[in-house]
Amino acid sequence: MKKYLLLPLLILVLFGCSNNETQETYHPKTLKVQFVPSQNAETLEAKAKPLGKLLSKELNMPVKVSIATSYNTIVEAMRSKQADVAFLPPTAYVMAHDQGAADVILKSLHETEVNGKKSVTDYYRGQFVVNRDSKIKNIEDIKNKRIALQESTSTSGYLYPVGLLQDKGIDIEKDLKTVMVKGHDKAITALINNEVDVAATFQDARDYLEKDYPRVKKETRIIAVTKKIPNDTISVQADLDKKLKEDIKGAFIKLSKDKASKKIIKEIYSHDGYAPTNDKSYDTIRKYVKAQSKE
Template identity: 25%
Template structure:
């Protein structure tokens, strides 16, 4: 099924009679048709390792298909970089991806940034430094603060959160404590493409005077949950993940607040979002953006799907492109 945008010109005819003379002019009507494709494809990656997104995608793509009147397909990409390449190869026309990939998509393929991810009211977040050795990295006694999104009390030190209050997760905070990292310290780090699990932590450690190549022992992990568990299981003394990834392991590690303390926040990292190919008609992009922007509010099921799908509570059309551009500067440090 195709949908067309018809832009019709207005025919004008004027007749004037002056001093026995007459003249007329006709402007022929013109029309320009912009056709929608019969189908589009959305590419995205899991927010938690092992999540079955192929099944979780169906409610979103059905919602979009029904409201757009064209077929909307969903595919699961192997990683964030793959979403960008899929868009560049026209294998996907819409990508739901991280901040770095949004930057690459706009720079390499002139994609349009249309939405930013919202997690519990925020469009940016900090990477958290976690430790199982608070005596070394905490200048004060850890305190308990509530992670409001899950109503879970977690432990924090170095004044990054206030005791008995809702945790805010705002960085930068407590970064001086990274200078306590000693040679050979086991540090759990995620893939080099991960903003919260690698890039921002490495920049923060370097700025604290730590040689992140020779001065620490990197413990590779996959996924934010595994970064936390590496610290919990004493496989690493420090780990980095998004705020607050400890909530993802509370079932398997109910004493996580006792054993894993958050002691520093990096600079704020922009959430990812949605970018679209520049080959899509403008009116299709407008409708698609409005539908996705309103998806989380369209039903209780949609809100649940949204969280299960990509760990989000909403999307927003306030894209704050300057934050994405700033992340591009960070990304450049890891381009090789």
């Protein structure tokens, strides 16, 4: 894979248009909510539609949900107002925001349990997965192997894993055969089918395959994880009506606290709740993007 696949997108983050320009207030008649295809699109859409109905009831307005065809197109959807609200992973959010197309309103939360004690985290990690019988034991062993990656706008499926590889002296162009896939479940599937030697995904993407492939965790293993990644965002159009922004924020927080609604939300991306956040929280992503654009 050549650098030119990454640079055109990343350069927009560094030199994109400002988000501070005065804009007219935007209030759509139908709220368009879009999701990134981190798993099978048809399955994801079926999970997302019930959330759309709940939002419609809370906001007292029509809500249309859709699944982006790729991580890249969801950024374009925000730019062209084909989406008013988007579940953006950190890298996609930074790109959209720095082009003046999105403001973050919420970050997702995840419940974890260690030694019987539950806690809520606002971060996650990427992981490198290999088959159980693979001779690959660590990051260094990945050199000259086939690796499944997501598009460059995927934080856990590209940005952070590639950053870790580079830290270990592995050039993704010269030292690896990259296989680009759409969906973290597809990356694991490619691994199981021996189409790749390593899959870079969010932790733990294998959960999404357990229903159809119960032995997935027994037949694969994690060899490394990335540094902490700020959790995914719920972002809205930068010029969206201020009251509507607050209503959307309130609706998501309220729904995430209701037992029945929370179950629907968790089915989509394993989110356990939402909390307010701001753009500054994603500056660490900008540093990763800037570093890789120089490579």
